Amino acid sequence: MAVALTMVAMKVAILRNSMTGQKGSLIATGGGLGLILVAGTVAAAVLNGDLLAAAYAIWMLGWIFGPVFAGGGDETLRPEYFTLIGLPPRRLATGLLVSAFVGVAPAISLLALTGLVVVGVRQSPLAALVALPAMALQLAIFVLLSRVAVAVLGIALRSRVGAISAGLINGVILAALGQGWILAVALGQAGGLPAGVSATVRYLPSGWGLVAVEAAGAGDWGHTALAVGAMAVLVVLLLAAWAALLTRRAGATRPSTRGRRPMRASTVSGAVLAKELRTWSRDLVRTHQLTFALAYGVFFTAAPLALGWNGMLPLAGPIFIVMAAAMSANVYGIDGTALWLTLMCPDAADVRGRQRAWLLTVGPVAVTLTLAFTSVTGGPWPLVLALTPALLGGGAGIVVLMSVYGLIPGTDPHRRGGNPLRFTEDDGAMTGQAYAVLALVALTGAPAGVVAALSGWPGVAVGVVTGVLCFWLFGLLAQRRLHSHGPELLHMMRTGKRPPAAPGSRWGRVRFEDLPRRERIVSVVCWSTGAIPLFPQGIVAGAFKINATSERSWFLALYLPEALQWPVIVFMVLLGLSMYGLGLWLPYRHRDRHRAGTASRGDVQGLTE
Template sequence: MAATLIRLKLRLMANDFGRSLWTIFGTALVLIYGLGMATIFLVIQIRMGDGNESFQNVLSMSVLLGAAAFLFWILIPVFVAGGDALMDPRRFVTFAVPRRSLILGLILSAMISVGSVITVVWLIGQVMLWRWDLGALAVALLSLPLLLITYSMVAQAITTAMSAWFGGRRSRDVLALLGMAAAVGAAPIVITVMNAFETFGEALPVIVEVLSFTPLAAGPALPAAVAEGDLLGAAARLGVVLGTVLLALLVIRAALVSITERPAAASRSRTARRGAIGFFSLVPAKPWGAVAARCLTYWLKDPRYGGSLIIVPVLAVVAVFMSAQVGTVWMLLALGPFVAWVLGFGIAADISYDSTAFAQHVTAGVRGTDDRLGRAAALLVFALPLTLLAAGIPAALEGGAGTVVVSVGLSLGMLLVGVGVSSVTSARLLYPVPQPGDSPFATPQGSAGRSLVMQSASWLIMIGLMIPELVLWIVWLITSETWAAATLLLIALGKGLLVLGWGIRMGARVYDRRLPEIYQQVRSYA
């Protein structure tokens, strides 16, 4: 049965490649980049394994690369690919596959991926890194398959747990909050540890030693313990690795039991109160107002929309803490433009997020102008005040009037340009996105190449349109002249409004001209 599941994974991958050239392009791009980085580290590992490097340097290289590889297997399934979409455990509920066979098949099929290829290259380098000691070399060779299986099991445990316990909106919101808390807390922890030492060179051995007794790097540190003759330390690290494997296995089993034997009960429906029409009661009784009200409802209730806003408070907290610790204000001053860039890009995939609900626009005959204006207005309702706060408050606290003018000008210009560009690209450059009810972190299988190209094109256009403001910003940094700050603000607002108006008009033309094709393309992603 496990062999059947592996063949199924290979067949599904082949079908996916045959259906979309973007899938081939995206996979090849990721593979080339990943192999390029892995090859660089391979060369470094071979060089450091010649016996001339100090033991501490070799240990640090082994532990840090191992921790990075482990984090790669943890974070990529959650935040980039949303798990193995081809082998979602829920797909096997009706096939009555024996649990042991299903667990083994899912673990082995998880190893058929681009990540495995990249990891194997690093593991070969890990073996070459310890070739100067026969005992460490033997342990590195024996631990190679153990580490690959461990990473695969951990990734599968995360994927299965996401499918079993984080399918509902409330669970996803909790997960997002935990992720936000982890992101906010990571910087203070790192800085606190670094402040306890005079230099990074003093802190590194302690960091490496701690990591070598955690699941992140216990496996890669096994050869070091053998090279030192520390059998007790080797046994402790091996116990951590085996404990990680056992914990991952228990999580996979519990999640499969939840999926196959204890499915969640259907959510209870709620009856809407008479006359409670939400945002529709607050907008003008115009077609564009109805579009804006619907989009505002999505921003409030659809985690795929709101999930993109989680980064805003995270950036604010990290910027404040880092600026206080390091003693520089550039991170605080960069907060406004960066928040504006994130929010301005927020409607770049609006139509794709509509999925089959976009049929309402088609059948109701919504004009392109109303569609583009309504979506832009819904975003600007909250994006404008957030941008002004992110740009104005830090600038007022850390600089004079000129700093406030420059920061607000750059931020508003970036926001308006971003919304204008997104109004065009969201109608012309469509790409697959998570479907309604899916995790906001999930990426549809085969969409990586297409989405990467479309998003990169939008970002390049936005940066190109912001060149005048960037030039004036550099002039102001050099001269601190008031005229440069005032000119920047005027140009940012004027050009931003022009780009916004142009984007709505051009996007409306594209929308009206390609409406059947847009709906057909969106429907194909569902």
């Protein structure tokens, strides 16, 4: 117990001193969004027990798979910190578990679990009392499942089969969460959760607390004791599993003894290309990222098949390209301080080699997906053949450009700890960078997509020209940036600190935490909710109308008179694009103010000297 209390005190002290700047803003914003989800969960408790069971299943999935997309989750206290103390694994796991309950995410989840109390109060006072220990055990299950999932994935990423399997599972799960509107349509058609689904979500560990409360309300104390006891046993088993996994976390990955073919590049640029292709094939983290992007693109577009609509299948290739670019956005940062090798050979055309390697890795898969799925649906050929080359060229250009202009210091590959998902200490910056690349790469395909939608085959020529221009121009800008600011980038990679911008510098960087609080909130809301009007209420609703689908579901435009449906669909698309645009414009507007203020301070300093 003394170890656990000490770790709790350490966690509180670290959080108290880190709730500033970008991290504090992200935590506050995430807490605000979490409270919105809490309100929806409590509303489900008031309306229907089946909906509450489904909501808790989603919360459990969020705890399991959320850390995968957030740099391995909350590791304020890492197991590696206590290696030299010699604590027994179970004692270390217990201390880390107790400290894991300190934070915003556990507090938000505990508020969501008050839905159990709501259900208990509606049934009987005794059921409300049973809800209290059920809440604690349910939260412990969520936290431990998250820790075990991260530990298992860390071990899986030490083998190629594990990295591919983890990427496949994670991509499918995230795509399913992103296609939640399909579940809404299915529920609307079925009039609620089907009986089989209702029973299944109660059998999941996320539903055991609800089962205990409902059984107590019905006076079935045998089932109540069984459900509570099963939760307690699962907590013990998960704790034991986590303790066992902690002992393997510090183990080093054994190097492969398989023979390697020697490189036979005849040019410097060819050597860079060969090195990058081998990195893509050997680095298990990149293998995981590429598999994740592939699984996401395929399942995201195949999910509407559950409603009998195959209209999204041709977009599997373009979506895969955009996701692959977002996952590899920090391509120089992931390599760590190996950047010094590039700086020692300034004429090596490193940027062009990386671009070509990215195209050779992503391009064949994207083209195969596009041709295969579009053949199944019979079109639209002009649109997909226009988007594919435009996005490939845009992705190859944006990835290297973002990596040198928005470099995020990463951990050297040979120094990655037991959690290979944590590439950097600044997980919020990594997430923001990925979202930015998603939007920018998608924008590079917009001209070709618009021309193809309006004029057909001429859009293909526009897509090829756009892709070539993006590849060449963005690569040229990245190459010049790397040559002119290479030492500064290496300094930031080694120290984790960006050199201060010179007074009046044109490219003075404004970090997210530099924005006023109101603008930070507006930016986060725009980026978090802009997809709702753009995709489901705009693009998907338009696709339903074009195909004359009778199902209206929750698409607002389809409930309006015929004369108003297209105007509302167009308005929704413009609203979504405007929200994303506002999220980009606010930091740039503040950058201009920051630049002017910096220049003024420089003038004042010059006068005083």
